[in-house]
Amino acid sequence: MKNNILRLLRKNARLSVENIAEQVSSDVATVQKIISELEDENVIRGYQAVIDESKLSELQVKAIIEVHIQPQRDGGFDNIARRLANFAEVNSLYLVSGGYDLQLEVQGESLQEVAGFVSSKLATIEGVTATATHFILKKYKEAGRLFEDGAEYERLKVSP
Amino acid sequence: MNDSKFPPNTNRVAEHIVGLPKSGIRDFFELVNAMDDVISLGIGEPDFMTPWHIREASIYALENGHTSYTSNLGLLSLRKEICRYVKSNYAVEYDPVSECIVTVGVSEGLDLLLRAIINPGDEIIYHEPCYVSYAPGIQMAHGIPVVVPTYEKNDFALDPADLKKAITPKSKAILLNFPCNPTGATMPLDKLKEVAQIAIDNDILVIADEIYSELTYEGEHISIASLPGMRERTIFLHGFSKAYAMTGYRIAYACGPVDIIDAMMNIHQYSMLCAPINGQEAALEALRNGKTEMMRMKYEYRDRRNVITKRLNEMGLKCFKPVGAFYVFPNITSSGLSSNEFATRLLNEQNVAVVPGGAFGKCGEGFVRCAYAASIDNIVEAMDRIALFLKR
CATH class of the missing domain: 3.40.640.10 (Type I PLP-dependent aspartate aminotransferase-like (Major domain))
Structure with missing residues (x-):
């Protein structure tokens, strides 16, 4: 049941508790209780809209940044990662395998703002040995959703 | 098909083909397919795109x-x-x-x-x-x-x-x-x-x-x-x-x-x-x-089935909870309508398409087929509309 509820919320976090209860064949009180528990236990960390910023007038610049770091004797990657994660400009941050260590998604209002963040904040942190900034040019898919509207095609409305 | 060059009473067509039962459902289907803004529970195929x-x-x-x-x-x-x-x-x-x-x-x-x-x-x-x-x-x-x-x-x-x-x-x-x-x-x-x-x-x-x-x-x-x-x-x-x-x-x-x-x-x-x-x-x-995607679709059908079965029963259209396929077959006799009348009026008054049970054989009369191969939003909306339809 817990997994079914999470599966439904992953797809659409705005589903009403009533609707979820019907879909998992349970009652509203039980579903509400499970969701509250998931929230209390921080399994569910939040609910956010998936927004196509290209359709908005206000400009937003996003960049993926690869960061190489020198792991510390105590704390490994975690201390530096935590320092970086606290910056409001950082949307997401992962420790990754491969050619670099941390991957950040950073956002700002202009190219200069993001560039400024990288040169004056990020690159100067002790332990950060190198960065590579990739500005995002176009978004095709986010959170499992395609960002291009497919053309409608003729489908039957009724068939045996 | 009524081409005047071919008078209807000639025996050009083989007897066993002339004798095929005419599907009474064709007219209803054409009515539905010509309408805009229909919420359809009448489609006998998955609503998902091929993975x-x-x-x-x-x-x-x-x-x-x-x-x-x-x-x-x-x-x-x-x-x-x-x-x-x-x-x-x-x-x-x-x-x-x-x-x-x-x-x-x-x-x-x-x-x-x-x-x-x-x-x-x-x-x-x-x-x-x-x-x-x-x-x-x-x-x-x-x-x-x-x-x-x-x-x-x-x-x-x-x-x-x-x-x-x-x-x-x-x-x-x-x-x-x-x-x-x-x-x-x-x-x-x-x-x-x-x-x-x-x-x-x-x-x-x-x-x-x-x-x-x-x-x-x-x-x-x-x-x-x-x-x-x-x-x-x-x-x-x-x-x-x-x-x-x-x-x-x-x-x-x-x-x-x-x-x-x-x-x-x-x-x-x-x-x-x-x-x-x-x-x-x-x-x-x-x-x-294909297994992963198939299972994903199957779970969705199951969840939709739970919703549609509960809602139909709540409004007095009795149906059992099916274990397979993506159809429910509620008994609509409590509405006082034949299955054809039910489907036609529901279509005209609430723009919801279901298929009259009589299309599937004589003993289907008194029932309609609702396919839950439709998005959960459409199913919920269709159920709301059927409830409205029944209140009139």
Whole structure:
């Protein structure tokens, strides 16, 4: 049941508790209780809209940044990662395998703002040995959703 | 079709074709398909697009120039994969070289089979309410359709006692479709075993149209072909349309005893030649890598079923919670309307399309078929509208 509820919320976090209860064949009180528990236990960390910023007038610049770091004797990657994660400009941050260590998604209002963040904040942190900034040019898919509207095609409305 | 050059009373058209039952549902279907803004619970196919990895594989096959005929039986690689799949999911083993044929939908498979086994006047027993092509298919093959009704009190499962009564010395085969379109019915194992015993005792064939079998939400689907003594008298019809959302690819298959598959192959080679290669390549990809996406769609159908069954029952349209397929078949007699009136008025007053139960046989009267192959938002909206409709 817990997994079914999470599966439904992953797809659409705005589903009403009533609707979820019907879909998992349970009652509203039980579903509400499970969701509250998931929230209390921080399994569910939040609910956010998936927004196509290209359709908005206000400009937003996003960049993926690869960061190489020198792991510390105590704390490994975690201390530096935590320092970086606290910056409001950082949307997401992962420790990754491969050619670099941390991957950040950073956002700002202009190219200069993001560039400024990288040169004056990020690159100067002790332990950060190198960065590579990739500005995002176009978004095709986010959170499992395609960002291009497919053309409608003729489908039957009724068939045996 | 009323071309004045062809007066209606000439005998240009063969008698057994003129005699085909006219589907009363055609008018209703045309009415619906001409309307805009319809919320449809009337579609007998998945609302999902074919999973991308399958579409991508068929594009790749096109890019590589795979556009030729295939063996009459279908690509051997596909038949091997089908037989492996059938063995592990239905517990029946078939030889991909001689006991499996790829067809253009189960529709063609059934047509081939009926033509392969029927001598004029042979009787084929089938259960109603059922898919619309069964009786005409039997008649087109010069057979005599013998109907056994199924009932709401049995959740529309076939009662073996009713089946027994329909058997005569002319009975050639029993045609079964479980999970069932349009009722969503499935067969409890004990009843399925009784049906198998009846087939054995009377030495008749069983045609098993199990196109919806992957969409079984609780318990396990058991194929009648896997029961003792049934492999040699069962023809297992299955395909990719429902489980993999591949209706337009038109790819299905039949597995069965050598003599019958061989006879089907004979008709197929002279009429269809082979199933389209691009669909066959897509089907191959579906069998090799399609499980995850299939399960994802299945879970969604299950959740929608929970919603639609609860809502319909709450508004007094009684229906059992089906275990398979993506249809519910509520009893609408509490509305005081015939199933045709119900569907037509619901369409006109609330723009919701359901299919009148009478389209699937006489005993479907008093019911409508609601397909839950529609998005959850549309299902909820349709239920709200049906509730409004009933209050008037």
